[in-house]
Amino acid sequence: MVIGGRRTAAMAGRLEAGMPALLVLYVLGIRGLVHLSLQQLLTPGARLSDFNASNARTYLKQIAAIDSRTVGSPANEILAVNYILDRIRDIQKKRNEVHNITVEVQRPTGSFSFAGGFTYYDHITNIAVKLEPARGAQHAVLANCHFDSVVNTPGASDDAVSCAVLLEILGSLSSTSVSLKHAIIFLFNGAEEENLQGSHGFITQHPWAKLVRAFINLEAAGVGGKELVFQTGPENPWLVQAYVKAAVHPFVSVVAQEIFQSGIIPSDTDFRIYRDFGKIPGIDLAYIENGYIYHTKYDTADRIHIDSIQRAGDNVLGVLKYLASSQILADSSEYRHGKLVFFDVMGLFVLSYSAYIGTNVNYIIGIVTLLYLSIKCKLEGFCSSYFFAMWVILPLITKMFLPQECLCQGSFYKYIAIYLLGLFFPYIHTIYYVWIVFEMFTPIFGRLDTETPPDKNMAILIVVCTVILLSYFVKFIYLVRSTKKLMLCLAFVSGVTFVLVCSGLFFPYSGDMNSPKPMRIFLQHTTRTFHNLNGEVVKTDSGILVNGYDYSGLSHITPHIPELNDTIKAQCEDAPICGFPHFVFLRKNWYVPAPPPPVSEKMKFKLSSKEEMPWGAMRMNFEVKGPSHMTVYVRPHNRFVLSSWSLGDGIPVPSNGGDYSVHYSHGLQAPVWKFWIEVKGSDDYSDGMVTIAAASHYFFGSNQHSPHLDTLLQRFPAWSFPSSWVSTYDLYIY
Known part of the structure; x- marks a missing residue:
């Protein structure tokens, strides 16, 4: 008994000393294979096609090299179009006679519902x-x-x-x-x-x-x-x-x-x-x-x-x-x-099978492993449920081959080898997609919006991935001699990590040209004009609207540009899109007073006529002429509704904010934009029936720039990407 006890203690000691290293090597080995796979752009041994990447x-x-190709700009409508057409003509000359090549340049006009508004x-x-x-x-x-x-x-x-x-x-x-x-x-x-x-x-x-x-x-x-x-x-x-x-x-x-x-x-x-x-x-x-x-x-x-x-x-x-x-x-x-x-x-290859088969497999696994997947209805509808089924079925199969004899008899090496081999495919497949998820979502969370904390999203992802990847290693904790010591080490690592993450020592942006991670910022040199029911101008101002396209706002920018701080934070006015010409609506905005930008040709918004329709609606006809990018917002007053308009299928659909929006863009040349709306409601028009805001954006040409805007841009740090243009906002009441 004493000899057996000493042998067991010796084995446990070796296990305690070698287990962490073994698991680390196992995980690092899988990580290395995943890294190699994701970095290997061309599949080894695959037959290349007739595609010539050098030509492409x-x-x-x-x-x-044509650079910014926004709709309506000469760069997009002339230079890019002509280049593509020239290359197609070159290809036509070299075609084999068994093929026909037909080319058509289309310049369509239309409208449709999109993202809660109309375009x-x-x-x-x-x-x-x-x-x-x-x-x-x-x-x-x-x-x-x-x-x-x-x-x-x-x-x-x-x-x-x-x-x-x-x-x-x-x-x-x-x-x-x-x-x-x-x-x-x-x-x-x-x-x-x-x-x-x-x-x-x-x-x-x-x-x-x-x-x-x-x-x-x-x-x-x-x-x-x-x-x-x-x-x-x-x-x-x-x-x-x-x-x-x-x-x-x-x-x-x-x-x-x-x-x-x-x-x-x-x-x-x-x-x-x-x-x-x-x-x-x-x-x-x-x-x-x-x-x-x-x-x-x-x-x-x-x-x-x-x-x-x-x-x-x-x-x-x-x-x-x-x-x-x-x-x-x-x-x-x-x-x-x-x-x-x-x-x-x-x-290397693709596995595919019908969702019907996948659902039946999930049912079987759910029945066999009620402790893991207890609610059967949760197994239907999601093709990606194979991912979780894999973590159940493969360990179960592996368990059938594990040695049943006591670990103290020396079979623990065989036990560990079989156990880790059974986890190999779930682990390598999971880490493969975890890598992809973090590669894709880390930058997305940084530009998601100004209200959702990216750290919270990242924490959720990390917790979910950690639970999945480590849950099957928990049993190894009980195979070591000093469980308490191991738990203290894990707690220490978690604590240090938490402190480092919360300390703010890690700067989130980089201006390194080899690996840039810029902060996105929108700047719009804006002129705003507000009209009353009689068409009189009741308010006008100008400034540079700054949108911090990040949850942190401008906290990292303020040390470089002191005037960009919370004292000039824009307040949401009782007007469509808070009274500003947002191109992408963000809730954290700053408005720096500045002289009006020089615009050679301003947007013209005109109520050309209005008439009362036989069905009790008031039809208003509008004409708009301006740059290639404009947005019109319609807000019916109390007791009035926007019943119809000339866009899409004629049925207005409000956006998330409750107003009705129409995003407009045109090519190099376009006629005056004409549209109508119909408003129904009360016979009392004393306060007007509808408020309309029209915003314009000058994305290219001489109107895109202003001296004040260019001066401010030069002061932004190298790790930021300030995208700028000139815009206008005009509000009318009818």
Whole structure:
């Protein structure tokens, strides 16, 4: 007994000494494999396609060199359009005779409901290219990118690189001697950043839209890296299966799809337009790496590695060729059923199966493991539930192979080896996606809004991931001799981490050109004019409206620019959007008094006529002339309602704030914008029926700048990205 006791004590001592090191090596080894997989842009051993990344990189550099390509600007409507058309003409000259290439420049006008308001576009620009067999085609797959960019940004990843990829794919496919079965329509749309207007103009108005049976949308939520398939469908599992068969370097996740479609991520893509207005199934993919510089001046061509371009080109070319040769595309409605569970394994291959199978597996696991998943209804509806099922079923299977004899007899080495081997796939798959989640969401939380604490979101993510990753190691705590000592060490590490996080020692921004993490700030040199019911000006002022696009506001900016402090914090007035020309409405704003900006041509807002309609409504006809970006807000007074207007389907829908908003943009040239509204209500008009605010934004040209604005911009620190322009705000009562 004494000898056995000594042996047990010796084994326990060795276990206590070696267990932490073993677990650390295990976790670090898995982390290393995940890091290698995510950094390996091109799948080892995969056959490269006919896509030439060098050609695409040349296209990318030249499009991004045009710099800020906002809708309505000469850069977007002339320079970018002409460059793309020139490249298409070059491709036409080299095409094989088995293909036809048709090019059309579309300049649509229309309106639709978007994000709780309405958007109206006039003479924006799309370039549509149809590649089809010489005999013609009755069906087509659509490949979409957009060449416009956010104001003051070169937009290399969002979305010049995607247009460069599509140009090279067009050239590659058109030069081959193998004819396609169906057509491929390449849409280079010029107004995505303006509430997805370009795609809406194409899918609702272009005659080729009737040919489209499926689409691929190329987007960005970061700069470079791997492009993630984060939306598919709706339903149509055959599209995912097409990607699985044809993609050379797969990177796909049903978890990402359900996160994005939940609305957590504050953005949208053309996928929504094709799905909702075209009723077309599709695939949505986007670059997600380095989201810190997304929509900033740092989104330049040199930051996108050529291997990122190659992998996107290989994947999209493969999927387009597969779809354009598929029998399914001609009658995809027959396959429009069910959902699919899909995910890639370390970028090497994709696992996919029907959600029906996944649900049945969840039921079985739920029955077998009621302690883990007790509520059966929670298992339905979520394709991503495979993720949690994996953490239940694989450890259960592993437990069947664990040695049953006592650990004191020396079998603990075998026990640990089998246990850790059984956890290998859940661990490596989980860390793979945890890495992706933090890569994607850390910068997103930093630009989410001014009211949601990013630290809170990050803490929730960290706690959830920690619980998942460490819960299966808890039993090892009880295998060591001094449990108390180990718990004290863990508590000490947690305490030190907590103190460091709360101390403020870690500055959240960086101006390092090799790895910038800028703070986003909007500055608008604004003139405001308020009119009463008689049309008289009752108030006017001017200043620089500052929007701190961050939860911390301007606390980090004030030491550099002392006048930007809480003493000049803007107060929300009783007027639409708080009486300011917000382009993106944020609740933390500062208003620095300044002389009016010099504007050579101001917005003209006019009530041209009004008439009482037979159904008891008052119709007001308006005419608006101004820059390419304007927004009109309508607020009916008490006892009155906005019953109808000339926009969209004629049914006004209020935004989240209760007012009715219309975001307007136009191309290089557009006529006077004319619209009408109808107001119903009381016969007492003494206080007016409606308040209307009209805001204008000068995003390019000489009107974009002012001396005071330029002077202030020079004082911002290098780790910030102040995006600036001139704007106006006019309020009227009718």
